[in-house]
Amino acid sequence: MSLDYEKRLEAEIDHELKGLPDLAAPPALLQRVTAAIRHTSPSPWYRQSWQMWPIGLQAVSLLLLMALFGTICFGAWKLSHAEAFATAMQRPMDWLSALGTLGKAFNAVIGSLVIAIKHLGTGVLIACVAALAMGYAMCLGLGTVYFRVALARR
């Protein structure tokens, strides 16, 4: 194709396309947008995230939280130096040691699984990965068929 032909073709199509008027938006579009705006109207400040609160309330809440945190830290420090606290903590510590045993058992199970996978061999692992990839490709293919058949324009 000559350069002159391409330029003439470009000018011809440009003239045709730029002469097109705007399409009329469907009347329902305005109603849809209005309904969507009403649905997403802002909620009261106490139902929004902290960043959306007024600045004054953010400052007050921050100070209160810091005071609360400081009180908890001081109280914990005081308690840790009390004899009654040491006695009271004995029972929870026993429960925690039982959890530690459970954790060791879980680690043993995971270790066994890792050793079993290592002994399976590369071929089996490659076959598993290939099966996963084929399953993924099948999903894509079925999705394409659905997309073209169910959503195709008539």
Added chain:
Amino acid sequence: MKNYQNLVFTTAMRLLANQTEAEDISQEVFLKAYQRFAELCESPTVGGWLRTVTTNMCLNHLSRYRARWTFFSDLFHRSNDEDEYEIEFEAPENIEDDLARTDRQQLVEQALQKLPHAQRVPLVLYHLEGLKYEEIAAKLKISLGKVKTDIFRARETLRKSLKIQLAAEMK
């Protein structure tokens, strides 16, 4: 919104060629505009802003939902390029020697809608959105050569389709 709904809908429709998707995109564009109403209501460039946002949202939509399916649809529809994009128009009831301007515009619009999106999108971006080849290639994440080829094919298809219709009505 009443002043710009046709502009937004037209931009979306010409890129997506699907009324339902164009309406969805138009709704999202106006919702975004509503969130920035304070700065847009007195801006003289609101039309350009709406057009740009609509274009970007349409391109995001196309890349998100069609790239994966297009790969497989290309596998299923490997055929001769000349036969692949045949455009068919409904024959008008009364064939006249001279087409009315609105009839011709309707034909052009129909031919544009029937182009495959790989040709229609770069064509619309070049002629109607005023983007350069390099900008189109960057936006669509394709090579410059493919942009030029697709635009040329789209022009050829439109030209053939309109000439075919004209030839039928001259008889």
